[in-house]
Amino acid sequence: MKLDTTYARLFLILSGIVFLSASCATQVPNDEKVVDPGYERLIFGNIEPLQIEQLEKSDDYWKDKLTPNQFYILRQEGTERPGTGKYNKFEGEGIFVCAACDMPLYHADHKYNSGCGWPSFYRPLAPGLIEYRVDNSLWMKRIEVVCMRCKGHQGHIFEDGPRPTGLRYCINSEAMRYVPVDSAAAYLESWDINPE
Numbered sequence: 209m210k211l212d213t214t215y216a217r218l219f220l221i222l223s224g225i226v227f228l229s230a231s232c233a234t235q236v237p238n239d240e241k242v243v244d245p246g247y248e249r250l251i252f253g254n255i256e257p258l259q260i261e262q263l264e265k266s267d268d269y270w271k272d273k274l275t276p277n278q279f280y281i282l283r284q285e286g287t288e289r290p291g292t293g294k295y296n297k298f299e300g301e302g303i304f305v306c307a308a309c310d311m312p313l314y315h316a317d318h319k320y321n322s323g324c325g326w327p328s329f330y331r332p333l334a335p336g337l338i339e340y341r342v343d344n345s346l347w348m349k350r351i352e353v354v355c356m357r358c359k360g361h362q363g364h365i366f367e368d369g370p371r372p373t374g375l376r377y378c379i380n381s382e383a384m385r386y387v388p389v390d391s392a393a394a395y396l397e398s399w400d401i402n403p404e
């Protein structure tokens with residue numbers, strides 16, 4: 209009888225902890241998760257980051273513009289299954305832009321085959337295009353990579369990339385759109401973004 213009560217108490221305490229940690233995890237506003245892990249200083253040295261004007265749109269706007277899968281990844285922090293993305297083994301020259309707001313984010317020159325199942329880059333195209341956020345979901349401590357302009361979820365960054373940065377920007381194919389090399393220069397010019 210007494211043992212039962214002890215177990216019951218223990219159960220209540222444990223479920224309380226689980227409930228509290230779950231609700232804490234969902235209640236942290238996104239802007240409070242923003243961090244500066246120092247990666248861009250490592251990559252770009254003292255080059256001033258670009259000042260990007262924010263694009264704030266409603267969920268309805270994004271549902272209308274994006275496919276359901278793109279919405280799941282870009283707006284709900286989803287992840288495509290490894291090895292399934294259209295850019296995973298893609299080797300075209302050019303640039304990759306945000307699939308939601310179209311801002312240039314990565315250059316094909318910095319793409320490499322990491323074997324992890326997702327398109328991987330060892331750096332972004334220029335400083336200031338990416339926002340970094342702490343992500344404690346799935347019982348892991350990771351750094352989430354987000355488009356600076358529309359805050360669309362791109363993927364995560366890991367410190368197991370190749371030289372010269374040692375970084376791996378692990379990005380969902382669905383979060384990007386490819387712009388071939390023939391049109392890349394004009395595209396970048398229209399955004400007033402120079403690759404560094």
Ligand SMILES: [Zn+2]
Nearest residue numbers: 306309355358
């Ligand atoms: Zn974007």
